[in-house]
Amino acid sequence: MTNDENHESTQAEARAVETRAEAFIGVREARRSEVAEDYVELIAELIHENGEARPVDIAARMGVTAPTVAKTLGRLARDGLITRAKYRSVFLTEEGRALAKECRHRHEIVLRFLLSLGLDPETAERDAEGIEHHVSERTLALFAAFAQRS
Numbered sequence: 748m749t750n751d752e753n754h755e756s757t758q759a760e761a762r763a764v765e766t767r768a769e770a771f772i773g774v775r776e777a778r779r780s781e782v783a784e785d786y787v788e789l790i791a792e793l794i795h796e797n798g799e800a801r802p803v804d805i806a807a808r809m810g811v812t813a814p815t816v817a818k819t820l821g822r823l824a825r826d827g828l829i830t831r832a833k834y835r836s837v838f839l840t841e842e843g844r845a846l847a848k849e850c851r852h853r854h855e856i857v858l859r860f861l862l863s864l865g866l867d868p869e870t871a872e873r874d875a876e877g878i879e880h881h882v883s884e885r886t887l888a889l890f891a892a893f894a895q896r897s
Contacts, residue, residue, distance in 0.1 A: 781880040784850045785809070786819055787828055790837055791847035799836035853879040853887060860890035863897035 789808055793800035806816045820837060823829045828843035839847060857878045861871035882890070
C-alpha cells in the first residue's frame with residue numbers, strides 16, 4: 748500500500764469512527780429528551796380529553812408512581828414546559844404546547860409509515876412511541892412521503 752493509499756484509508760476510518768460517535772451522541776440526547784417529550788405529549792392529550800391533566804392521571808397513563816411523576820413534573824417546570832400548583836392540575840406553557848404539538852406530529856408520521864408497511868395497529872402504536880424520539884428529520888420526511896404514497 749502506498750503512503751497516499753494508507754493516508755486515505757486512515758482518513759476513511761477516522762470519518763467512520765466520527766460518524767458512529769455522532770450517532771451515539773444523538774441517541775443519548777434523544778433519550779434525555781424522550782421523557783420530557785412523552786410527558787408533554789400526554790399532558791396535552793389529557794387536557795384535550797378531560798380539560799385538565801392531573802398528576803394521578805399522568806401516573807396511571809405512564810405506568811409510574813406518583814413520586815416519579817412529581818419529580819418529572821418538577822424538572823418540566825424548571826425547564827419551562829409546564830406550570831402547576833401543588834395538588835392541582837398541570838398546564839403546558841407555550842413552549843410545552845409547541846413541543847407537544849411537534850411530538851404528536853412526529854408520532855403520527857411514524858405511525859402512518861408503520862401502518863403503510865402493513866404492521867398491525869397495536870404494534871405500530873407501540874413501536875412509533877419509541878421511534879418518534881430517535882428518527883432524524885430527514886428520515887421522518889422520507890417516512891411521511893412513503894406513507895403518503897401508500
